[in-house]
Amino acid sequence: MANHKSALKRIRNSETKRLRNRYQHKTARNAVRKLESTTKKSEAEKMFDDVISKVDKLAKKNIIHANKAARIKSRLAKHVASL
Template sequence: MANHKSALKRIRNSETKRLRNRYQHKTARNAVKKLKELTSKKEAEKMFPEVVSMIDRLAKKNIIHANKASNLKSQLSRHVAAL
């Protein structure tokens, strides 16, 4: 167990951040899944910028790697273009 005040605060902060990161990551994954399941090009084109924005935010905060974000965006844009 932590003995210093700063270590206790660090534990609280890291748990809060972990939960926030987990929530954002899960939300983005669900959005990606939903976009991949769409068959209407119009809906997909409308949803695409929102999902890309989510992915960019995750990469910016180092929740996912920048290359993974790039791969996901590329994959999604190909999917939307193919509809």
């Protein structure tokens, strides 16, 4: 167990951040899946900006790698264009 006050605080903070990151990552993944399963172009275009925003935020906070974010966005743009 930690011996310093600052170490205890760091443990609390890191757990809070871990849970927040996990929630945001899961939410973005579900949004991507929902967009990929959409077959109507109008619905997909409405959802597209929101999903791209979520993916960009994950990349900005280093929850996912920047190249992975680019790959996801590219794949989704291709999917929406093909509808």
